[in-house]
Amino acid sequence: MSICEFDISRGYMTKKRRWLFLLTKTTKYPLVDIKCVRIEHTYVNKRRYQIARITLSLASGKKLPLSTYQANTFKFEDKIEAEADTVAHFLSIPKM
Numbered sequence: 661m662s663i664c665e666f667d668i669s670r671g672y673m674t675k676k677r678r679w680l681f682l683l684t685k686t687t688k689y690p691l692v693d694i695k696c697v698r699i700e701h702t703y704v705n706k707r708r709y710q711i712a713r714i715t716l717s718l719a720s721g722k723k724l725p726l727s728t729y730q731a732n733t734f735k736f737e738d739k740i741e742a743e744a745d746t747v748a749h750f751l752s753i754p755k756m
Contacts, residue, residue, distance in 0.1 A: 661677070662676065664726050671692065693718045697714060698744075699740060712737075
């Protein structure tokens with residue numbers, strides 16, 4: 661499970677990943693390094709549905725997924741779009 665916290669006053673995004681409720685890894689990223697919000701779409705097998713997740717593109721070129729899982733876009737497309745819009749608006753960065 662991943663939890664992302666955006667702190668504009670300190671200028672960092674903190675990502676906490678938890679495994680089996682025992683291990684936790686915390687990583688901080690400067691907000692100035694986040695260049696845009698993207699929704700990554702992936703087609704699964706030969707079926708005609710896709711899964712998606714929200715990622716942040718960093719200045720280094722690295723992609724930073726906000727979640728450890730991908731959601732079925734058929735059921736959650738509106739929610740994924742709304743969350744990506746919210747993050748982009750909050751950080752005042754483009755959504756691509």
